[in-house]
Amino acid sequence: MNRSRTDIRDLQRILHTFSTFAPLYGDRLANHLPMAATALWQLGGDAATIERFCRNYASRLLRRPESSAVGEGIEAPKFGAPQYFEHNAVFFKAQIETSSTDAVLRQWVPRLLPGLSASAFHGLIRTAYAVEAGSPLEIADALASWASDYVEFGKPLLEQPRASHEIIQELVTHFGSPRNYPGIIIDKMIAVSKDAYFADGFPLPENLSINEIRATVLGLYELCDDFTLLHAVTATHAMRVLLPFVDSKAACGFLWQGLLLAIATVADVIVRNAQNTPAGPASAGWDEIVQRSVLSMDDHVIKLVYTAVEESALADEEGYRRIAARKVKLT
Numbered sequence: 398m399n400r401s402r403t404d405i406r407d408l409q410r411i412l413h414t415f416s417t418f419a420p421l422y423g424d425r426l427a428n429h430l431p432m433a434a435t436a437l438w439q440l441g442g443d444a445a446t447i448e449r450f451c452r453n454y455a456s457r458l459l460r461r462p463e464s465s466a467v468g469e470g471i472e473a474p475k476f477g478a479p480q481y482f483e484h485n486a487v488f489f490k491a492q493i494e495t496s497s498t499d500a501v502l503r504q505w506v507p508r509l510l511p512g513l514s515a516s517a518f519h520g521l522i523r524t525a526y527a528v529e530a531g532s533p534l535e536i537a538d539a540l541a542s543w544a545s546d547y548v549e550f551g552k553p554l555l556e557q558p559r560a561s562h563e564i565i566q567e568l569v570t571h572f573g574s575p576r577n578y579p580g581i582i583i584d585k586m587i588a589v590s591k592d593a594y595f596a597d598g599f600p601l602p603e604n605l606s607i608n609e610i611r612a613t614v615l616g617l618y619e620l621c622d623d624f625t626l627l628h629a630v631t632a633t634h635a636m637r638v639l640l641p642f643v644d645s646k647a648a649c650g651f652l653w654q655g656l657l658l659a660i661a662t663v664a665d666v667i668v669r670n671a672q673n674t675p676a677g678p679a680s681a682g683w684d685e686i687v688q689r690s691v692l693s694m695d696d697h698v699i700k701l702v703y704t705a706v707e708e709s710a711l712a713d714e715e716g717y718r719r720i721a722a723r724k725v726k727l728t
Contacts, residue, residue: 407444408435409532415451416534418458420482420523420542425581427519427542429696430454431535435526436703442691453694474505474540476512476547485541493533499642502528505540506642512547514655517582517625518632520546522700525635548583550590550658553598554650561602561613561653568594568657572664582625586658594661599654607637607649611708614656615716621670622723625663627701629656630720634704679718681727683709686718689725698724 412431420428430451437447462483471488475481492501506524513521520543527539557564571594578585589595602609614629636652660667679686683706690702702721709717722728 401441402438403443403447405438405531408438408447408530409535411444411447411451412530412532412535415455416538417460418455419461420538420545421479421516422457422459425479425516425583427516427523428458429519429700430458431530431539432519432523432526433696433699435530436699437691439529439703440687440691440699440706446691450694450699454696474544476544479545482541482545485544486538489537489540490534493537498528498533498536501540502536502639502642506639507644507647509540509543509547510643510647510651511549512543513632513636513651514548514550514583514586514658515543515546517586517628517659518635518655520544521639522628522631522635525638528638546583548587550599550654552590552595554601554654555598556601556603558603559600561605561609564600564602564657565613565617565660567600568661569664569667572661573668575665578662582628582659582662585625585662586655589658589661592661595657599657601650601653605646605649605653607633607640607645607652608712610649610652610656611637611711612713615708615713615720617660617667618720619716620673621666622720623663623666624697625659627697629659630708631700631704632656634708637708678715679722679728681718681722681725683718683721686721686725686727689727690721693725 411434415430418428418430422428433454434447434451437450471484471491474485474488489501509520520539524536524539524543527535578588611633614626614633618626618630633652636648640648686702687706690699693699701724705717705721
């Protein structure tokens with residue numbers, strides 16, 4: 398598949414133009430505009446296509462307030478509340494200006510890892526996409542969003558001599574009966590974290606790798622086209638992007654922790670679809686899938702297809718092509 402990207406400076410200009418919007422809107426819903434714009438660029442969308450998507454998407458967003466804070470006077474970011482976003486954005490912008498994006502990412506991504514479940518993984522995902530966009534301003538805003546939405550569960554990771562599929566099966570069995578978890582995805586994850594199943598901590602397979610995680614989440618999402626599981630797939634790709642800035646074992650552990658909670662919230666969906674088997678090879682090719690995704694106005698379609706394209710180059714090409722074709726309705 399040939400992807401001809403527009404000049405990255407056009408993407409950075411667009412991100413700067415639309416950086417006037419807050420990271421959340423509605424009931425704490427994440428602003429996907431910078432993520433989808435970057436995914437569109439990666440998929441080969443030209444500047445006009447990206448701007449058209451952004452103008453359409455921005456109609457739902459809230460303007461961010463003018464910040465009166467001075468970066469040099471802010472000593473540290475604040476964690477865990479949306480009202481800290483502007484404070485944090487000023488802090489990270491100043492850090493990047495006085496140091497470098499690489500140094501800031503190496504310092505702060507490891508610190509933020511325990512809270513990667515923030516906003517249903519969107520802090521993690523936005524930061525990864527910002528790195529790919531190469532925009533210092535967007536990197537600062539992404540880190541600020543991650544920090545202000547930060548959620549840490551405070552229980553240990555318990556490494557066990559079990560395979561990932563064994564742990565997932567046990568998890569799904571335990572949580573498989575329909576349960577009512579009110580709120581958005583992160584609210585449901587927080588509720589699940591208080592279940593007796595996690596009383597001692599989070600079961601972790603020995604020697605867990607990003608490739609084992611990616612195969613696990615791909616298999617689950619192939620089984621059922623579930624909104625929460627879609628985020629598990631895109632979050633795993635995002636973690637791969639950020640691995641150069643963190644310890645791999647720690648990254649995989651905290652990602653696994655978040656995924657266990659996310660999967661537990663939809664365990665009943667997985668049980669209902671347990672007898673499904675993957676379809677045969679997708680009839681649509683990558684060029685057709687990508688072309689349709691680039692014309693989409695659905696941020697989740699764009700991000701899922703981009704993730705599938707990137708991850709399919711590493712392994713499981715047919716599986717990723719199937720989920721991408723399904724998402725753009727080419728099955």
